[in-house]
Amino acid sequence: MDEVFDVIVIGGGAAAASAAMTLKNRNRSCAVISNRIETTSLYKAELITNYPGLPPMGGAEMAELFRRQTEEAGAKMITGRAISAVSMGDMFGVAVGSDYYMGRALIIAAGITRENLYPGESEFLGKGVSYCATCDGMLYRGRTVAVVGNAEEADADADFLRGIGCNVLVFKENGKYEIKGADKADTLVFKGEEYKTDCIFIIKDTVSVTALLQGLEYDKGGIKVDRNMRTNIPGVFAAGDCTGKPFQLAKAAGEGNVAALSACDYLN
């Protein structure tokens, strides 16, 4: 069996960095699965002046610092988009493209998803809607597929799908997409036009947490947590912007720390 981590952290911002460093202090193995650093909120901040212990500095610089500290602490860094997480009794499996990682506990530190789900996206996920061309592309060889999204990997995924013989429709524009079908998605609607497809690949930088892990409870738009950052699912903790306002760095780092300590208690 592949390595099983004590904790898998999904996210790569302040909350994830703080969680990973605390886990390593507690001698726990952890994998941090995250998109590119440029996707963190922190990276976009011009100047941070309210984070204790650090002088005023640009968000990108601070984000690099957090990532370097996390690596130096010994966390296994996996750059990629977690597309689904599933509970398997006393373990969690997290899919990143066609790779799979196992952990005994999960910390979600995925920030806020600014992109809303398209109508039909969640309903048809796995039924004609996919987040991963590498995983599902082969199923649609010789058929018509749509690639929706302007994330960096969307072009590469469209090329890959063409290369395996799919007829690929590419939609890069932001806007209101709708996915329709009966048992399976078969139509993409954009700007009043209907496009018939066998599969719709949605390639965004982030996956909405609702689609990432089924069964989580929410409160005021954030993942519902108690003071120990426990969610309603045993073994799953959440920290940072994804738990709700205020969207602030110090809060994200503090919650990451608490989530890690609670995950340690859970593992004990």
Ligand SMILES: Cc1cc2nc3c(=O)[nH]c(=O)nc-3n(C[C@H](O)[C@H](O)[C@H](O)COP(=O)(O)OP(=O)(O)OC[C@H]3O[C@@H](n4cnc5c(N)ncnc54)[C@H](O)[C@@H]3O)c2cc1C
């Ligand atoms: C322009 C701007 C200025 C700001 N200024 C300040 C300030 O001055 N002071 C302050 O305190 N706060 C400020 N903030 C807010 C602060 O940056 C955030 O509150 C904080 O960075 C949140 O950290 P986080 O770890 O929760 O999330 P994020 O930094 O958003 O990190 C989440 C990471 O998880 C990744 N991710 C999400 N889903 C997945 C997935 N499925 N698979 C893999 N990775 C995934 C995301 O791509 C992202 O990299 C500012 C924010 C912005 C946008």
